[in-house]
Amino acid sequence: MTESKPTARRTAETDESRPGAARPGRPRSERAEKAILDATVDLLAEESGVDGVSMEAVAARAGVAKTTIYRRWPNKEALIVDALGALKGPLPELPGTGVRDDLLTLARYMSVERGLKASRCFWNVVGGAEKYPELYERYRQDVMLPRREVYLDVLRRGVERGEVRRDVDVNVAVAMLVGAFAYHKPPDPLPDGFGEQLVDTILRGISTD
Template sequence: MNDTTTNRAPGRPRSERAEKAIIEATLDLLAAESGVAGVSIEAVAARAGVGKTTIYRRWPSKEALIVGALGAAKGELPAPSGASAREDLLEIARTFAAERKKRYSRCFWNVVGGAEKYPELYARYKQDVIEPRRAVIREVLRRGVETGELRADLDIEAGISMLTGSLSTKTPQETFPEGYAETVVDLLLTGIGAPS
């Protein structure tokens, strides 16, 4: 008799294909004109070709599903190399600019635009998707202050808002011109860079 045991949770293993289909279906529905209102567990299940229980095994509610899908679509910011504050901010800004080219940028607008109508969804989106990304920028700015590259009196939160705001103000249909991320970072550093 073989004594080897495996540490697998009971039940069927999760299907990556089903998870991808669920996320894609959620984002498709969220990007539609009806936005958040058009997303339901039933609609996602039908579009993804899975049962509702398959969705509920992964996400306990519609809000959790939407936030999970948005997190998957955005992904994590790249870990800054630490070469310099400018280089780190450029990496982050280029990632933000590239995200606008993705087909799901409208999803984020629909959630942000529906913040008043869906405050719990928006709060969870901010906590689970936006705040971890802001934490990466916060660390870059703090390190820049410590190394003397950035002003000692820098308001870190204002710096984060200046960077993210300039890279997220256009509508989903608009794109950034070539070199926009670099322009944003260089203009930002004009204001927050340490005096020479």
């Protein structure tokens, strides 16, 4: 008598345990991770902000088991940081043809990236910095500072090429650039051509021309 094969359980956990199994489309583990990150962002963007994000709430909204979340993230702070990092995504490739071109590329991207959901998440984390200092510090270290280094590198290259004055404090210049976007808190719209005006205004003060 032929022994019948056990029926495979249709869960994210089952597919993840079969790394060589063929799967149509996106692997189930990747779909589960995306659903978890999307659910975290949705919850974080709501009025309750960080307080509204819990492993239980994320699991319910993403349609996964809590154990699926805990296998990837030890706590909600780590989950929120990864979700925000995925929401922002990588910065665009810079043309490298000059400090103005590079700064304009970054400024235009920041203008587009400033979507309502992304901005609400950012402000909810910043607004909760006093209550959740470890979360804010992790977000600053893992998301904000690496992106800030990209802006700093643009200005440092500008100094090396003689486009930016050597006496300029590049940290202050980056704070002016990024801070100008933060000044316009959503849902306030950015003025037309804001990125170009901002870059040209800053360059008038720091360039060698």
